[in-house]
Amino acid sequence: MTIGTTCRGKMSLLGLALALAGCAHSSSPIEAASGPEVGIEPGALRGIENSGIRSFKGIPYAAAAVGERRWKPPQRPASWTGVRDAREFGPACIQPPVPARSIYNDPPAATSEDCLSLNVWSPADARRAPVIVWLHGGSLRIGVSSLPLYDGNNYASRGVVFVSVNYRLGPLGWLAHEELSGESPAGISGNYGLLDQIAALEWVRDNIAAFGGDPANVTVMGESAGALSTTYLMVSPQARGLFGKAIIQSTNVRSFPELSQDDNRTPSAERIGAELLSDLGASDIAAARALEAQDLTERATAAGFIPQGTIDGVVLPRQLVDIFDSGDQARVPVIVGFNAHEFRPEGGPGPRMPSSLKEYEERIESIYGNLAPEFLRLYPAGEGADALLDAAGDGIFGWSGERIALSQRDLGLESYFYIFDHCYPAAERRDLCGFHASELPFSFGNLDAEALPDRWPVPDGTSDRAVSDAMLDYWTSFAASGNPHGEGLPDWQAYGSQQNYLRFVDTPVAGRDPRPGMFELHEAFSRRQRELGRSWGQAIGLAAEPEEPSTTRIKQ
Incomplete structure (x- = not known):
């Protein structure tokens, strides 16, 4: 069922990312009057040239x-x-509404269960050009490839064939259940959204040459949930060989539910699915399939369902950290990084701080044990709630990104690490410097208000365009050659043994060891959680459960 079929200027957001708008595409071919034509395996397409x-x-x-x-x-x-008309975007996948007060609120013009479409921008004269495949963010719950922010023109103008992808979201894309596993020849369920992404990469392999792209030079790129998806693709055997490089903006390598057994003090994915069906009043999968898609999605969201990958032994064979530790991930070079202040809850008080310095220190000591002095050095009580917000950003996104850079380095591959720390007046006035997804307008070059959600702080600084041009130059040169560079830009050294990185402020600045001790602290804490059989990589600082003081020490 398609809803909201009226076309309007802007389309939807993800809880963490965005791209170009339009109306829902008719499912039947339409003869277009004029425009470039391309023939692919299913049939001919006619688009637009500008x-x-x-x-x-x-x-x-x-x-x-x-x-x-x-x-x-x-x-x-x-x-x-x-000839199929390919001048308008397809509908977004079914998703719940985003609160109007959210900085990420940008509702889609149309949604549908039949939503597996992609978009291609290419130079008119492209011949074996590098390809970037973009996976939008949005907590695997919201988002669409057609947001104005994700318009691919700035990549195509730099010689890249740019592809953006819709994939199934929420319970429709990520539900696991024992009945569904029983229906599967492989005995698995969940990860349907990830299988969509793999199918999109297979489509690129088979068809992108018709658009002037090189199927042997594909880079997968994503932010937030799209970065997590890119990380899933790096460890999935089904995606092996479908891409040769990855750009990963704010990812997460936390623990995920196992398919059929409770582990790491986390219910199995099948048990989570059974509990959701109970919450929905559905006695079995047949009853859940009878539910209207939008209603199912909104009720699942209200019930607290978290869309995420399932460790099923096939598509996601093991926990991500275990695969990276054993070196069984895709052997591809990466750009990976995060934003300086990922968590900034505009309009809210943020996490609640203890009433005194002593109480803060005592609670951190009860959680971190002998790691507490280092935690308190990096995140002192004197910084107030910002200390806990930055600890969460570092411990989730910073630790995950640097861990991937380190793992690829250990395979003998080039990995490039960055921190996005650019601020501008409109963001500074709202205490939103370096917030989650704030790099997106810059990495796409789409800085105007028309490209952004209504409540997004519009870039208005003197160096904004220069920062954006630098990111585009680094990203496109990496896609072309595996070496991020640009005329007049600082030399971006691979992460290597010196922990080299690039910080995007008013200009890119090269440095070493992004925040001394940060990665080592969060690695030691996550390692301890794993040794204790607990979940890891998400509950950081006061959000973590107290434990007896640990003998785990920071690995130097």
Whole structure:
């Protein structure tokens, strides 16, 4: 069922990312009057050419199982006769509304269960050009590839064939259940959104040459949930060989539910699914399939369902950290990083601080044991709630990103680490410097208010365009050659043994060891949590559960 079919200027946001808007695409071919034409396996497409850039939108890369066939892997898309109109974006995947007060609120013009489409921007004269495949963020709950922020023109103008992808979200994309596992030949369930992304990469392999792209030079790029998805793709055997590089903006390598057994003090994914069906009043999967998709999604969100990957032994064989520790991930070079102040709850008080310095120190000591002095050095009580906010950002996104940079380095691959710390007056006035997803307008070059959600602080600094141009130059040169560089830009050294990195402030600044002791503290804490059989990588600072003082020490 498609809802909200009225076209309007802007489309939706993700709880953490964004790209270009339009109306829902008709599922049937339409003869277009004029425009560039491309022939691919399912049929011919006609798009738009403007100033030497061609765009083709709403291209079905797979067929989603909907309604009574819901919760199946993606299928091959149907072919068509004639020329399919590819001038408008396809609908967003079904998702819940975002609160109006949220900085990420930008509701989609149209949604549908039949949403597995992608968009391509390419130079008109492209021949074996590097390819970037963009996966939007949004907590695996919201988002769409058609946001104005994600417009791919600035990448195509630099010689890249740019692809953006819709994938299933929320319970429709990430529900696991014992009945669904029983239906699967592999005995697994969940990860349907990840299977969509793999299908999109297979489509790129098979079809991107028709748009002037090189199927042997593909970079996967994502932010937040898109970065997490990119990390999933790095460890999934099903994605092996479908891409050769990765750009990972604010990822997470926390522990995830195992398919059928409780582990790390976390319920199994199948048990989480069974509890959700109970909350929905659905006696079985057949009853859940009978529910209207939007209603199911909104009720699941209200019930607290968290869409996330399932460690199923097949698509995600083991916990991410275990795969990186054993060196069994994809052997690809990476750009990986995070933002300086990921958590900044605009309009709210932030985490509640203890009433006194002594109480703060005592509570940290009860949680971190002999790691507490280092925690208190990095995140002192004198910084107030900002200390806990920065600890969470460092301990989730900073630790995860640097861990990937380190793991790829240990495989003998080039990995490039960054911190986005650029601020500008509109963000500074609202205490939103370096917040989660704040790098997106800069990494896409789409800085105008028309490209951003209504409550987003619009870049208005003197160096904003220069920062954006630098990021685009680094990102596109990496996609082309694996070496991020640009004329007049600082030399970005690989992470290496010196922990080299680049900090994006008013200009890119090269340095070593981004925040001395930060990675080592969070690595030691996560390692201790794993040794204790607990979940790791998400509950940081006072959000973590107290434990007896540990003998685990920081690894130098």
